[in-house]
Amino acid sequence: xxxxxxxxxxxxxxxxxxxxxxxxxxxxxxxxxxxxxxxxxxxxxxxxxxxxxxxxxxxxxxxxxxxxxxxxxxxxxxxxxxxxxxxxxxxxxxxxxxxxxxxxxxxxxxxxxxxxxxxxxxxxxxxxxxxxxxxxxxxxxxxxxxxxxxxxxxxxxxxxxxxxxxxxxxxxxxxxxxxxxxxxxxxxxxxxxxxxxxxxxxxxxxxxxxx
Numbered sequence: 001x002x003x004x005x006x007x008x009x010x011x012x013x014x015x016x017x018x019x020x021x022x023x024x025x026x027x028x029x030x031x032x033x034x035x036x037x038x039x040x041x042x043x044x045x046x047x048x049x050x051x052x053x054x055x056x057x058x059x060x061x062x063x064x065x066x067x068x069x070x071x072x073x074x075x076x077x078x079x080x081x082x083x084x085x086x087x088x089x090x091x092x093x094x095x096x097x098x099x100x101x102x103x104x105x106x107x108x109x110x111x112x113x114x115x116x117x118x119x120x121x122x123x124x125x126x127x128x129x130x131x132x133x134x135x136x137x138x139x140x141x142x143x144x145x146x147x148x149x150x151x152x153x154x155x156x157x158x159x160x161x162x163x164x165x166x167x168x169x170x171x172x173x174x175x176x177x178x179x180x181x182x183x184x185x186x187x188x189x190x191x192x193x194x195x196x197x198x199x200x201x202x203x204x205x206x207x208x209x210x211x
Contacts, residue, residue, distance in 0.1 A: 001025060001118060003125045005198060010145035017125050017201055019118065023208055028112035028119075035101055036109035036185040043098040051091030054079050059086075106185075107208065113188035114204075123194045124148065125201065130162035139168040143175065151192030156180050158199030180204060 001019040004012045019025075057079040064075045081089045117123050124146060131138055143149050155177045157165060169177040176187060180203035188194065196204075 003123065006124060006126045006146060008126065008129050008142045008145060010147065013127055015127075017198060019123070019125075019201065020205060023111050023204060024114055024118040024123070026111055026115050028115045029108055030112070032105055032109040033112050033116075033185055033189065036106055037189060039099060039101050040184055040186040045097040047095045047097050049092040050094055051088040053089075053091060054081060054087030057085070057087045109185040110183070110188070111208065113185045114194075117188060117191075117194045122192065123196065125196050125198060128158065128197050128199050129165070131164040131168055134164045134167035136168055136171050139165075139172065139175070143172075146195060148193040148195055152176070152190060153193045153195065154178065154183070154187055154191035155195045155197075156183055156200040157197050158203055160199070180207065 001021065001024050002016050003019060005015040005017055007013050054077075059078045061077060064078060065072075067074055075083075078086070080086045114123075126142075126146060129142070143153060152174045153176065155169065155175065157177060157179050159179050159181050166177050169175045176191065178187060180200040
């Protein structure tokens with residue numbers, strides 16, 4: 001797959017970059033994508049939910065009424081889950097939701113996510129750029145020039161990037177800027193548009209051991 005390299009004004013530079021078919025041209029494995037996204041979301045759950053069970057409720061232990069002769073069911077404790085203010089049966093307790101996936105599957109999932117974006121013509125390549133200072137206004141101008149302002153955007157930078165580019169996008173609601181070493185299947189699939197800087201293409205090849 002060959003794409004023209006654009007500058008930050010949205011114009012073609014005359015250069016082209018080849019996106020390796022071993023990454024962007026594979027048949028996407030939807031189940032691998034599902035598992036990787038599921039793991040990403042599960043690993044980010046706090047798992048701090050808690051409700052009090054019967055033995056944790058504060059309340060009298062006095063028997064509420066005599067055992068027989070009332071015409072009603074037996075009742076021995078105000079902490080009974082059937083009563084208002086009683087303990088909860090099988091309620092949530094703190095737990096760890098994280099689970100592991102093998103590296104080969106996670107690598108396949110990332111490749112599949114990139115292939116999905118490539119097949120949808122949602123990938124653009126822009127030359128490496130920096131800002132002299134963090135400026136949200138300048139980042140908005142770049143996004144508009146590249147015509148990727150019609151949905152959520154993932155901008156993938158090289159690992160040795162100017163920090164000002166990252167800072168310039170932090171206040172933009174539908175824009176996510178990440179270094180190539182940090183991208184996950186979830187980030188790729190969540191974005192409608194994927195913009196790669198030139199150095200990140202080489203970074204992807206290194207990530208998937210294609211060099």
